[in-house]
Amino acid sequence: EVQLVESGGGLIQPGGSLSLSCAASGFIITDNYISWVRQAPGKGLEWVSVVYPSGSTYYADSVKGRFTISRDNSKNTLYLQMNTLRAEDTAMYYCARAMGLTAAFDIWGQGTLVTVSS
Amino acid sequence: DVHMTQSPSTLSASVGDRVTITCRASQSITSRLAWYRQKPGKAPQLLIHDASSLESGVPLRFRGSGSGTEFTLTISSLQPDDFATYFCQQYRTYPYTFGQGTKLEIK
Numbered sequence: 001e002v003q004l005v006e007s008g009g010g011l012i013q014p015g016g017s018l019s020l021s022c023a024a025s026g027f028i029i030t031d032n033y034i035s036w037v038r039q040a041p042g043k044g045l046e047w048v049s050v051v052y053p054s055g056s057t058y059y060a061d062s063v064k065g066r067f068t069i070s071r072d073n074s075k076n077t078l079y080l081q082m083n084t085l086r087a088e089d090t091a092m093y094y095c096a097r098a099m100g101l102t103a104a105f106d107i108w109g110q111g112t113l114v115t116v117s118s
Numbered sequence: 119d120v121h122m123t124q125s126p127s128t129l130s131a132s133v134g135d136r137v138t139i140t141c142r143a144s145q146s147i148t149s150r151l152a153w154y155r156q157k158p159g160k161a162p163q164l165l166i167h168d169a170s171s172l173e174s175g176v177p178l179r180f181r182g183s184g185s186g187t188e189f190t191l192t193i194s195s196l197q198p199d200d201f202a203t204y205f206c207q208q209y210r211t212y213p214y215t216f217g218q219g220t221k222l223e224i225k
Contacts, residue, residue, distance in 0.1 A: 035214070044205065044216055044217070044218045044219050045162065045205055045207070045216040045219075046216070047212075047213050047214040047215065047216070050212070058212050058213075060213050061213070094161055094162075098209070102150050102209050102210060103167070103209060104152035104164055104167035104168075104207065104209055105152070105154075105162070105164060105207075106164050106167070106173065108161035108162055108163070109161065110160075110161055111161055
């Protein structure tokens with residue numbers, strides 16, 4: 001079965017760090033464009049970051065310099081290292097697959113909740 | 119950034135109704151537009167890609183149209199499963215951006 005499974009969310013204090021994981025099955029992550037998309041409670045969707053098959057990475061301005069996307073090809077797993085967390089980073093974080101450079105997200109994980117609060 | 123504006127924000131309808139949701143882009147995105155349905159507590163589900171292509175397994179009652187800056191999603195005969203929130207998304211250029219969502223409620 002083709003699926004993505006996120007983990008690593010939790011409660012973290014402002015200024016802290018957290019690492020999220022996204023394990024893929026049924027397909028190879030290096031053949032696809034994998035993004036992180038977040039959704040604040042009761043709000044809309046915000047694209048956060050992407051890693052290309054080539055390994056190139058891009059970020060939303062709101063997280064640039066604080067978040068780092070990476071992958072472990074041997075584990076077929078994507079990561080999001082989040083540093084200097086702020087209250088406005090509180091959200092459900094989804095990983096999502098796009099099969100091309102300009103393609104929609106056809107597979108989504110179930111999400112992992114990050115809460116930044118003191 | 120490309121700004122996506124959806125309307126209406128909320129829509130009340132009954133089972134069997136035909137409804138239309140509109141999405142406008144602040145600049146041309148050609149046909150690089152997707153529609154998603156999100157049920158409470160769940161991840162978004164892809165319905166339409168490339169503005170008018172039905173994703174595999176999605177019922178035929180969903181239809182997308184448009185190009186450039188104006189797009190619509192039409193659901194021809196609402197089913198109970200369709201009462202959810204719908205989002206449009208452009209993937210013409212980064213940062214990918216989403217509309218604010220349309221909540222489809224039971225009248």
